[in-house]
Amino acid sequence: xxxxxxxxxxxxxxxxxxxxxxxxxxxxxxxxxxxxxxxxxxxxxxxxxxxxxxxxxxxxxxxxxxxxxxxxxxxxxxxxxxxxxxxxxxxxxxxxxxxxxxxxxxxxxxxxxxxxxxxxxxxxxxxxxxxxxxxxxxxxxxxxxxxxxxxxxxxxxxxxxxxxxxxxxxxxxxxxxxxxxxxxxxxxxxxxxxxxxxxxxxxxxxxxxxxxxxxxxxxxxxxxxxxxxxxxxxxxxxxxxxxxxxxxxx
Amino acid sequence: xxxxxxxxxxxxxxxxxxxxxxxxxxxxxxxxxxxxxxxxxxxxxxxxxxxxxxxxxxxxxxxxxxxxxxxxxxxxxxxxxxxxxxxxxxxxxxxxxxxxxxxxxxxxxxxxxxxxxxxxxxxxxxxxxxxxxxxxxxxxxxxxxxxxxxxxxxxxxxxxxxxxxxxxxxxxxxxxxxxxxxxxxxxxxxxxxxxxxxxxxxxxxxxxxxxxxxxxxxxxxxxxxxxxxxxxxxxxxxxxxxxxxxxxxxxxxxxxxxxxxxxxxxxxxxxxxxxxxxxxxxxxxxxxxxxxxxxxxxxxxxxxxxxxxxxxxxxxxxxxxxxxxxxxxxxxxxxxxxxxxxxxxxxxxxxxxxxxxxxxxxxxxxxxxxxxxxxxxxxxxxxxxxxxxxxxxxxxxxxxxxxxx
Numbered sequence: 001x002x003x004x005x006x007x008x009x010x011x012x013x014x015x016x017x018x019x020x021x022x023x024x025x026x027x028x029x030x031x032x033x034x035x036x037x038x039x040x041x042x043x044x045x046x047x048x049x050x051x052x053x054x055x056x057x058x059x060x061x062x063x064x065x066x067x068x069x070x071x072x073x074x075x076x077x078x079x080x081x082x083x084x085x086x087x088x089x090x091x092x093x094x095x096x097x098x099x100x101x102x103x104x105x106x107x108x109x110x111x112x113x114x115x116x117x118x119x120x121x122x123x124x125x126x127x128x129x130x131x132x133x134x135x136x137x138x139x140x141x142x143x144x145x146x147x148x149x150x151x152x153x154x155x156x157x158x159x160x161x162x163x164x165x166x167x168x169x170x171x172x173x174x175x176x177x178x179x180x181x182x183x184x185x186x187x188x189x190x191x192x193x194x195x196x197x198x199x200x201x202x203x204x205x206x207x208x209x210x211x212x213x214x215x216x217x218x219x220x221x222x223x224x225x226x227x228x229x230x231x232x233x234x235x236x237x238x239x240x241x242x243x244x245x246x247x248x249x250x
Numbered sequence: 251x252x253x254x255x256x257x258x259x260x261x262x263x264x265x266x267x268x269x270x271x272x273x274x275x276x277x278x279x280x281x282x283x284x285x286x287x288x289x290x291x292x293x294x295x296x297x298x299x300x301x302x303x304x305x306x307x308x309x310x311x312x313x314x315x316x317x318x319x320x321x322x323x324x325x326x327x328x329x330x331x332x333x334x335x336x337x338x339x340x341x342x343x344x345x346x347x348x349x350x351x352x353x354x355x356x357x358x359x360x361x362x363x364x365x366x367x368x369x370x371x372x373x374x375x376x377x378x379x380x381x382x383x384x385x386x387x388x389x390x391x392x393x394x395x396x397x398x399x400x401x402x403x404x405x406x407x408x409x410x411x412x413x414x415x416x417x418x419x420x421x422x423x424x425x426x427x428x429x430x431x432x433x434x435x436x437x438x439x440x441x442x443x444x445x446x447x448x449x450x451x452x453x454x455x456x457x458x459x460x461x462x463x464x465x466x467x468x469x470x471x472x473x474x475x476x477x478x479x480x481x482x483x484x485x486x487x488x489x490x491x492x493x494x495x496x497x498x499x500x501x502x503x504x505x506x507x508x509x510x511x512x513x514x515x516x517x518x519x520x521x522x523x524x525x526x527x528x529x530x531x532x533x534x535x536x537x538x539x540x541x542x543x544x545x546x547x548x549x550x551x552x553x554x555x556x557x558x559x560x561x562x563x564x565x566x567x568x569x570x571x572x573x574x575x576x577x578x579x580x581x582x583x584x585x586x587x588x589x590x591x592x593x594x595x596x597x598x599x600x601x602x603x604x605x606x607x608x609x610x611x612x613x614x615x616x617x618x619x620x621x622x623x624x625x626x627x628x629x630x631x632x633x634x635x636x637x638x639x640x641x642x643x644x645x646x647x648x649x650x651x652x653x654x655x
Contacts, residue, residue: 085627085636086655112654119624119654123350140624141654 037075044077045069080104090146090180097184110201115141117206138213148212152183152219156230161239171230172240186219187212194218306615307355313366313401316358322612324355327400335403337450338443339413341392343649351620359609361385361602362394366401368598369562374514377556380563380594382522385602386580388646391566392520394602398564399518407514407561408455410504410553412444415524416571418546422531425539429468430495434545435533441493441546445486448500455513456480462506465499467492479503498549505553508560515561517553521568525551526590528574551593565594605643613645617652625655 045051058066080092091111099107118141126137138144157174160167174182187208195204211217308323310316316325332340332354340348348354365381372379383391399409412418418440428434449456459479466472467489473481479500486496508515519525525547531539541547554563567585569575579585582599605613614634617623627633637655641648 085630085632086625115654120346120350127352139621140626142625 037073041073041075042069044074046077046081046083048083088142090149091142093180094145094149094184094188097188110205113202114205114209115145117202118144118209121206121210144213145209148209149180149183149187151215152187152212152223153179154182154223154226155179156227157182158226158229158233159240159243161236161243163239168236168239169229169233170236170240170243171233172243183219183223186222190218190222306612306619308358313397313404314370316363316366318363320358321360321363322357322606322609324357324612324616327354327356329354331400331403333450334453335399335409335411335451336396336413337447339411339447340396343646344393347649351622355616356393356397356400357390357609357613357616358397359390359394359602361390361600362397364600365394365398365564369398369401372562374511374560377559378515378517378561378563380554380556380565380597381600382565382567382582382594382597383600383602384567384580384582384585386604386644387570387577388644389602389604390645391568391602395518395520395564395566399516402514402516403451405514407516408504408508409451410448410501410515410517411451412519412550413447414568414571415519415521415547415550416568416573418544419524419527419529419531419541420571420573425531425533426491428494428545429491430498431545434543434548435531435539436491436494437544437546438490438493441497442487442490444497444546445483445493445500449480449483449487456483459503459507459512461499461503463499463503465495467495473499494545497546501549501553505558508558511560513560517561517563518565519550519554519563520566521571522554522565522594523567523572523575523585523587523590525554526587526593527572530573554594565597605645605648607643610638610643610648613648614652623652623655628652628655 053062055063080096081087095104095107095111098110119139122137122139122141122144126134126139129137138147154174156171157178158169159172161170187205191201191204191208195201208217208219212219306322306324308320308325310320310325311328313325329348329352332348340354344354361383365383368379368381383394385391399411403409418437422437422440424437424439426436426438428436457478457480460476461473461479461482462475464472464475465482467485468491471485471489471492473485482496482499482503486493486500504515507513525541527541529539529541529544531544533539542551554565556563567580567582569577569579569585572585575585582594582597583591586594611634614623614637618629623629625633628637637648637651641651
């Protein structure tokens, strides 16, 4: 309930800063996710290539931006975001979701072991395959990971909407970030719950990722079930459109 | 162009030979005869290259012909040799790599070349010299030892290889009091495993070497003088209770007969600091077992003494599997302790360090050629610089890094 209010307040112009603060400190509205940084703080530019461009090649706009940033407040870069060439935001997000109890070291090692397991399995397949099949076998664990998660993303989702004292499961189009989140969440939940206790997480995760890459497996099945449920509840589509209109008005 | 290359190579080779003359006056003929062959080999390598691309492999499969010109290059060991020489005794990550790539490629590096040079020039009339490979974690001590073992196997030496001495002092189940000496303890499982690997490696020597003493195993079984050594090994494999005693007999016989000159013996022990360290084994009455109370350790300590001739002893120190040693310890004095150092003194220490820039480049090139580095940014200069920074040119760390990239 507080979230739409906070999101709405964020869209207001900077001049209404004290108004926004007063709204957020109203009784009954607790901020659950908030930052110590005010709106005047800008995000840091972590990309090394951005700074490597020689001064002569910058456009007028870029030169102006560079000068402007010298006077602005900049937030501190998070410890997990690096300027490494090997960094991947999807992998970082997945690692964070895999993490339990703040144990990032373990989560990261599980992630690297999973990628290694995927790579080794594909290499075994490659060696056993004939010359024509070799062209079709993908050995890059990162491509497999991204494609698998993309295959698991649902197109349409169900949202519970309260009308007349009852909750109706309404099919509604999902935002990009919600789809990515659902794909990763389903993958992790599937691997955690449907795993024998003697099987290690990297082994299970690599197996599920490879199956999802080929559009098979339990996570893809879950996505299809979600689509089928949405298709079944198609009649409630009007409620979903009414909700969307209500949100836009806010 | 070819004449200029040959001229520079010859001048380099004469500088090499003049250096060896200072070190070892008696051996100049040996190295001198090798020199024109190595020049030819290098020219052949150069001829085989088309263009100035970095080369990471060499086609020279015989370790006896590896020289300074092969430094940093990978050579591959045929898989049946790997199965014979290293049955379950390769480091786990390397054996995973062999399984994935389908080939066992070792890099030719300076410490291994130095040790090969010493082995080629051993005088078998003198007592066995002990060579100790030491270095920080992940620098390549075990694989350098494997390179040396491959060389000795090609030269028809008898290989006595203990892949990890730490496995004999920790996590052992089924300790039995020894039948030979009541104060010592037997380890039937470890002894049988070692005998099985020994049999696989040295199949052809087992029928040639004849036992020189009479050994009674129990009321019904005994081995007479003059029987082949293979019978002792079979006895140890069939009767688990006599396995440790069989190992002791094998070591004693080999030590006694190596001076006769019938064969040359290489004793290769990985993690030799385990023999003089503490153990985590306890008896049934929960009293701690000291290392010398284990019969296997006792016999191996006798083997590693330099009171026999007709071979060489190559040892490796290892902190990785060691017990009660700090993680950063890598020097012989730190890992062996006073007792171990005095027992091994005098020895030839050989430091194994991280990759040089050339070796690092060659390693990354090998991974790129075999498509192991799949990340699209790994081919770029930035990617290579980052790999160098993250791994600090440590071979073990680089391998783990490249495994998931």
